[in-house]
Amino acid sequence: MRQKFLGMIVSLSWVFVIWFSTMAQLEVKEVDLPPHPRLLFNREGIAQLKERIDRYDWAKAQWDALKKRADAALKETVNLPLRGGNWWHYYACPKHGASLRTGKQIGEWQWEHICPIDNEVLKSDPTKPERDYDGVVIMSVHGRYANLVRDLGIAYQVTGDRRYAEKAKEILLAYAERYLTYPLHTIRGEPQIGGGRVGPQTLDESTWLIPMAQGADLIWETLTESERQTLAQKLFLPAVKEVILPHRMGVHNIQCWKNSAVGLVGFLLGDKQLIWEAIDNPERGYRTQMRKGVSPDGVWWEGAWGYHFYTLSALWHLTEAARNCGVNLYGEELKRMFDAPFKFMMPNWRLPAFNDSTEVALLTEIGFARFGITQPIYELAYARYREPMYAELLSRGERRSEFTLWFGVGELPKPQPLQWRSINYPSSGYAILAKGEGEQATWLCLKYGPHGGGHGHPDKLNFVLYARGQVLALDPGMARYGVPIHSGWYRTTLAHNTLVVDETNQKPTEGKCLAFGSERGVDFVVADAGNIYNGVQFRRAIALLDENSIIVIDHIRCDKERLLDIALHLRGQWAKLPEGKQWAPPNKDGYRYLRDATVRQISETAAVAVDVRKDWQVSVTLLADEPFDLVSALGIGSHSEDLVPMLMVRRKTQTLSLVWGINLDGKPLRISWLPAHDLTGKVVKGTATQVLMPDGSTRILVFNPDQVQLQIGSPDGTKLKVNEIFAVR
Numbered sequence: 001m002r003q004k005f006l007g008m009i010v011s012l013s014w015v016f017v018i019w020f021s022t023m024a025q026l027e028v029k030e031v032d033l034p035p036h037p038r039l040l041f042n043r044e045g046i047a048q049l050k051e052r053i054d055r056y057d058w059a060k061a062q063w064d065a066l067k068k069r070a071d072a073a074l075k076e077t078v079n080l081p082l083r084g085g086n087w088w089h090y091y092a093c094p095k096h097g098a099s100l101r102t103g104k105q106i107g108e109w110q111w112e113h114i115c116p117i118d119n120e121v122l123k124s125d126p127t128k129p130e131r132d133y134d135g136v137v138i139m140s141v142h143g144r145y146a147n148l149v150r151d152l153g154i155a156y157q158v159t160g161d162r163r164y165a166e167k168a169k170e171i172l173l174a175y176a177e178r179y180l181t182y183p184l185h186t187i188r189g190e191p192q193i194g195g196g197r198v199g200p201q202t203l204d205e206s207t208w209l210i211p212m213a214q215g216a217d218l219i220w221e222t223l224t225e226s227e228r229q230t231l232a233q234k235l236f237l238p239a240v241k242e243v244i245l246p247h248r249m250g251v252h253n254i255q256c257w258k259n260s261a262v263g264l265v266g267f268l269l270g271d272k273q274l275i276w277e278a279i280d281n282p283e284r285g286y287r288t289q290m291r292k293g294v295s296p297d298g299v300w301w302e303g304a305w306g307y308h309f310y311t312l313s314a315l316w317h318l319t320e321a322a323r324n325c326g327v328n329l330y331g332e333e334l335k336r337m338f339d340a341p342f343k344f345m346m347p348n349w350r351l352p353a354f355n356d357s358t359e360v361a362l363l364t365e366i367g368f369a370r371f372g373i374t375q376p377i378y379e380l381a382y383a384r385y386r387e388p389m390y391a392e393l394l395s396r397g398e399r400r401s402e403f404t405l406w407f408g409v410g411e412l413p414k415p416q417p418l419q420w421r422s423i424n425y426p427s428s429g430y431a432i433l434a435k436g437e438g439e440q441a442t443w444l445c446l447k448y449g450p451h452g453g454g455h456g457h458p459d460k461l462n463f464v465l466y467a468r469g470q471v472l473a474l475d476p477g478m479a480r481y482g483v484p485i486h487s488g489w490y491r492t493t494l495a496h497n498t499l500v501v502d503e504t505n506q507k508p509t510e511g512k513c514l515a516f517g518s519e520r521g522v523d524f525v526v527a528d529a530g531n532i533y534n535g536v537q538f539r540r541a542i543a544l545l546d547e548n549s550i551i552v553i554d555h556i557r558c559d560k561e562r563l564l565d566i567a568l569h570l571r572g573q574w575a576k577l578p579e580g581k582q583w584a585p586p587n588k589d590g591y592r593y594l595r596d597a598t599v600r601q602i603s604e605t606a607a608v609a610v611d612v613r614k615d616w617q618v619s620v621t622l623l624a625d626e627p628f629d630l631v632s633a634l635g636i637g638s639h640s641e642d643l644v645p646m647l648m649v650r651r652k653t654q655t656l657s658l659v660w661g662i663n664l665d666g667k668p669l670r671i672s673w674l675p676a677h678d679l680t681g682k683v684v685k686g687t688a689t690q691v692l693m694p695d696g697s698t699r700i701l702v703f704n705p706d707q708v709q710l711q712i713g714s715p716d717g718t719k720l721k722v723n724e725i726f727a728v729r
Contacts, residue, residue, distance in 0.1 A: 033270050033325050036220040037157065039213060039317075040150070040406070042324040046157050052408060053158065062405035063158070070155035073148050074167050078174050081109060085139020086132045087187040087200045090482035093117065094130075097485035098639040102137055111137050117641050129189045129200075130482055142198050142208055145171055150211040153218025165219040172216055173227065176234040184243065187482075194247050197239070202247040203254045206261035209239050210317050213264040220268070236265045240274060248284060251293045252453075253300070253307050255284050256314035263318045267325050278318060279329070286318055290333035298340030299428035303452030305341070306357030306478075309374055312337055316380055323384075330384050338381045341374075342389050344430060346471070347420055347441040349396070352464040353477030354447055356455035356491075358638070363397045376401035383407045392416065422523040422544065424516040431516055431525040433544040442467045442547045442664070446540070448511035448527040458506035459496035460529035461540045465550065467664050472612065473497055474569055474644065476637055487589070489636050494590030499529070499538050499556060500565040503588050506532035514539070514705075519728040521546075522699065526726050535559035541703045541726050549669060551691060552660040553703045564656055566649045568620070569635050572610035574645055575617055577632055578602075585633070595643065597633035599650075606630055607668040610645050617666030620647065623659040625673070625686040627651075657686020667694040674700065675713040688712045688722075700729040 034042060041049060052059040091100050093115040100122065103112025113122045113133040124134040152168035155161070179197060186195035196205030216231060223231070240262050249255040263278030263286070265271070279286045293301050293311070300308040315337075319329040341362055345351050351360040364375045375397050382390040395412040420434035420441040429449010435442050443466040447459065465473035476495050479486040489495050493505045500506075506529075515526040522543050529538040541553040556564055580600035585591040600606075604627070609619045622630065628651040635646040649658055661669035670692035676684045687710060691699045702722045704710055712720040712729070720729050 033267065037217045038324045039217040039264055039267060039321040041157070041218075045324065049406065050158060052405065056408070056410060058399045059405050059408060062400065062402065066151050066402070066405065067155055069148070070151050070164055073152060074163055078170050080145070080174055080178050081138045081141050083135070083138065084182045084185055084196065084198050085142050085200065085204065086129060086135025087482060088136060088139065089480040090130050091133060091136040092480040092483045093120070093122070094483050096640045097479040097483050099480065100133065109138060110134050117639065129187060139199060139204065145175070146208045146211040146215070149215030150218070153215040156222070157218050162222060165222040168215050168219050169223060169227065172212065172231055172235070175212070176230050179235050180238060196243055201254070202244050203257055205239060205243050206257040209236070209261045210264055213261070213268050214317070217268050232269055236269065240265045245277065250284055251289055251301070253302060253311040253314065256289055256311050259284070259286050259289065260314050260318040264321050267321045279322065279327070286315070286329060290331065294333040294337055295427045297343065297425040297428040298336030299344070300337065301450065301453070302355065302455045303428070303450060304355035304357035304455045305351035305360040307455055308337070308340065309360060309377070312377055316377065320380070335385055335387070338378070338385065338387070338390065343423070343425065344432070344445070346443050346466040347418070347436070347439050348466070348469060349393075352445055352471070353475045355452045355457050356478045358477040359471070362393055376403040379403035379409070380407045383409055388413070422518065424513060424525065426513055429511065431513060431527065433523045433525060433542060435523070435544060435547045439469050442544065444542065444544060444550060446525055446527060446542055448513060448529070450510050451508040456508060457491055457496065458493045458508065459498050460506055460509065460511045460532050461527055461538060462496040462498040463542065465662070468616065470571065470612070472571055472618065474571060474637065476569070476635070476644070479639070485593070485636070485640060489590060489593045492590035494565065494567055495635065497568050498566070499532070499554070500567065500590075501533045501536055502563050503565070503586055503591065505589070515725045522728045524726050524728070526703070536562065539705045543701055543728070545691065545693070545699055548664040549693060550662040551701060552662070553689070553701070554656070554658045555686065555703065555705050556656045558654050561652060561654050563652045564650070566658060568647045568660065569644050570610050570618065570620070570647070572612040572618065572645060574632065575611045576607070576609035578606055578608070578630065580630070580632065583631055593636055593640070594633040594646070597631060599629050599631045601627065602630050603627050605671070608632070608647065609666060619663045619666050619668040621661035621669045621671050622649065623661070623671045623673070623689065624649065625657040626653065659689055661691065663694065665694060669693065677711050679709050684708065684710060690715060702727040702729065
């Protein structure tokens with residue numbers, strides 16, 4: 001009976017598989033595909049490309065550069081690497097965390113690999129994936145060949161010169177003969193699903209396959225039926241069906257790249273099932289990525305601006321190919337993604353380095369980058385949506401990218417100065433406080449929202465402060481994932497401007513905004529960190545008093561005595577620092593990377609200063625409701641030798657109220673507590689502060705996280721009644 005029952009289960013399982021497959025086929029919409037080309041361009045797009053080259057100098061300049069590459073390729077011997085490539089994230093100095101520089105070639109498929117910090121030449125070891133630096137360069141060679149196929153295809157379409165098509169065909173057929181001989185390998189060298197043949201991940205396989213498909217499409221009309229079948233059966237279909245499709249990731253930036261690769265091969269070969277997989281698969285297709293991955297604010301759910309643009313870099317290949325084939329994917333969610341960076345950018349048109357991302361520059365002359373394309377992709381966005389803000393961005397920089405050639409619109413409006421204002425985005429969990437005009441404005445962003453999955457950092461209520469043209473209080477961002485400093489420093493709570501409890505990282509969680517607004521000219525935000533540690537409540541209020549003065553108020557309540565560390569990282573060099581004694585950081589993640597650490601005991605208040613530049617000093621005033629240790633040290637910025645001053649308030653306690661007063665003019669803010677009582681007359685500590693401004697005016701700030709009815713004793717003897725969570729008097 002048991003065997004019969006198991007047999008019935010197996011049979012029913014197969015029935016379900018067949019039914020699901022049939023239903024999937026039924027859900028595929030009939031797509032009447034136009035003639036080739038139909039991926040990067042259709043016939044109308046080719047005509048527009050030619051007209052652009054004829055009419056505009058900026059397009060002609062890009063065309064000349066592309067044709068130069070294509071002409072050089074005609075003279076090259078196609079020499080494919082003997083193996084697949086290695087993981088980009090390994091290409092960093094294990095000691096400093098800085099990206100390596102490729103030196104001269106020293107052998108067949110061997111190069112020098114140089115640390116930019118101390119110029120040490122590192123030896124590649126192919127037996128250890130994390131030291132296989134040659135393999136990383138080999139991956140770039142594969143990428144260059146793929147881009148050459150696309151460039152040669154464009155050159156053929158523009159000129160009609162079949163030499164370009166023949167060279168592209170030569171590269172494609174060489175890969176068709178070699179592809180299945182490359183072993184499947186992951187970033188750890190394992191022959192399993194998730195790896196690639198050309199690349200070490202399905203991600204790398206997809207980024208390589210996309211320009212290969214685009215290039216093949218551009219020369220498809222020149223190929224014989226036998227050559228088309230060879231490319232389909234020995235290259236494109238094995239890459240998609242045997243490597244990319246078996247690896248499933250749900251809603252993720254990598255899945256977006258995979259969808260584009262699968263979809264482009266589907267549109268190239270007229271395979272409707274592959275088109276369905278890429279666009280309509282309910283678990284991971286394009287429509288699901290858009291519906292589940294894009295927040296109402298337009299931010300990609302992983303919360304890292306590098307990955308936001310990396311996702312956009314993946315999506316456009318599919319949206320454009322679909323458009324050329326009569327399927328419109330340029331929907332409202334995609335437009336929100338294009339809009340989002342303008343909401344969250346700093347006044348220098350850069351996005352902060354939150355989560356697994358470095359800062360991302362919107363204004364850039366670089367056409368392609370590892371974490372996506374910024375300004376150039378707005379050439380396409382403007383061509384499809386005609387949003388004025390996209391044109392504003394394009395008009396601020398030099399239009400020198402492949403996107404300019406492919407999709408650029410002729411005349412753009414002149415740029416206008418931007419006014420900066422405070423705004424809160426609750427769905428993505430960022431609150432921005434800002435005052436001023438243009439690049440010199442003051443801008444602060446508090447991060448309280450969703451964790452961001454595998455690319456999130458444990459840094460609830462971390463903030464970035466920008467002023468006078470540069471980041472002042474920074475988030476260090478990330479290093480390449482393959483080096484120890486990434487997890488040892490960049491992904492630790494201590495590396496951020498927030499609270500550490502018991503020298504351990506915060507738990508992944510989501511906080512919430514408790515209040516946001518403006519009162520008496522002071523913009524403010526109040527947020528709760530959520531369940532970052534068991535038994536700990538962390539609430540932070542930040543007030544932007546004016547363009548030069550910022551107040552940060554922290555309230556921490558614990559269920560028992562805990563060791564609290566609150567860190568602030570500021571660009572510059574120490575200028576004024578209370579005398580202290582040497583302090584030995586614990587040998588734990590984050591802490592072990594601190595240098596020149598000193599500590600001093602503070603009874604209630606202290607003032608320090610940093611020289612940001614020779615002509616710019618910033619002061620920080622601290623006020624606590626009980627004595628604390630003030631630790632100063634040098635933390636890390638972009639690499640281990642990029643040293644950044646860090647202040648850390650350290651106290652073993654059950655409760656702590658702490659005020660940070662930051663003045664950008666270098667004049668210490670004079671901050672003091674005001675007496676506060678509830679209606680029973682009980683003293684409520686750490687709720688009301690008076691700030692004496694450099695101009696002699698005063699502000700009274702009340703942070704009342706429990707929202708009890710308070711009576712505040714003001715300096716002039718009057719009693720102020722407050723029951724709001726935050727008030728300005």
